[in-house]
Amino acid sequence: MSLLAIFGLFGCDNAANTATICKNNPELCDDLHRDSWCRYERADLIRKRFALKNTPSPSGKQIYQHLINLENYNKCIELAAGVQHIMHPERTNDRVRAFGISAQNLQQLRDTTKDNPDLYLSYYHWIRLNDQAALSRVIKAQQAGLIEDIEILASLASYYQKSNLNKAKALYLQLLDQSDPDNFNPDWLLGLASIYHQQNDLEKTYLFSKANVLMTRNTASDAKMNALIKGNQQLAQFLDEQADTLVEHLKNGDYASSEIRAQLNTSS
Structure with missing residues (x-):
């Protein structure tokens, strides 16, 4: 399955809030639950899907961020799916449905991006799934001086702290140089x-x-x-x-x- 198919990236819209996004782009929301559980994770995922829908060629960083949003939603809705709603059991069923679909979508996107050489996608597969081939790609990028992202450099510093103190130290000092107060x-x-x-x-x-x-x-x-x-x-x-x-x-x-x-x- 292609990345575009997974995202449902069809058409274009400039809606700003999630209610309007869902009204005008139902394909971005139909697979999600409908009650108030996981409202922040759901909203973040919808906004990320909408942004991707309006991006003809999403970057690896955008896809990485979408993976994180989808992962966060999946974890939250998994917990919510275990909460039984006595008065409205259909709400529980809706969350169970949403969890199943989100788990499938997450796995599909992971499979699709597994061997992608992009730095951010390699970083995701290393840091989230302990993919050693992905780690090797990230290390090569760092050795070539291609990494400026603070989060990735910090993860590499932590990684090297277990095996190469001088490399870890150099990376932490680099982080002090490149970071800002935010x-x-x-x-x-x-x-x-x-x-x-x-x-x-x-x-x-x-x-x-x-x-x-x-x-x-x-x-x-x-x-x-x-x-x-x-x-x-x-x-x-x-x-x-x-x-x-x-x-x-x-x-x-x-x-x-x-x-x-x-x-x-x-x-x-």
Whole structure:
């Protein structure tokens, strides 16, 4: 089955909300349930289908996002299908029907995209289905410098953290360079702290752990933090100031051009 057939991509419409979309494009909604369960997942899926319907040649990224929306809907409606509606059993039956169809559609789309060389589709099959051939394609793209997507780079950094600390570290540092305040994830700081700890660079372990605490609601034991630097309070004050500076630049979105970045990368 072709991608276009799975999506039901026929015609064109500019409707903005899901009710209007379904009225004018019933083929995008007929296979979905009708009651109020999973309203957000249903609405997201409808909007994604509508966007694809208006895209003659959808990109791999668009298809990837559709896979995620379909997956989210399928998981939610599976749970809803198990809830028995005593007063209106037909609603339960409708959810069961919708779950069966969405599961079939999801599997069809997975099968159709399994060996697609597109970066985003390869990423989906690796990260969601542990497809090792897809992982190899993603790694080759990264080695060729073809990946700019923050989410994919972060997943690769996490992957390499189990097997190649230097590659993982380089990717986490790249993420600090390329991210902005809207997509920055403080967990990357913990990733770096863990790597530096394994490499016995305890000052960096302290610095990145402290930066994570400053950016989140996480807490860290003062005793354990001080133990990293053997209770050196002068060093602790210096590293605390560096952590403050690092966090300030990350929040401002100008880390890549900052002096602290040059210092950290030079000594990494």
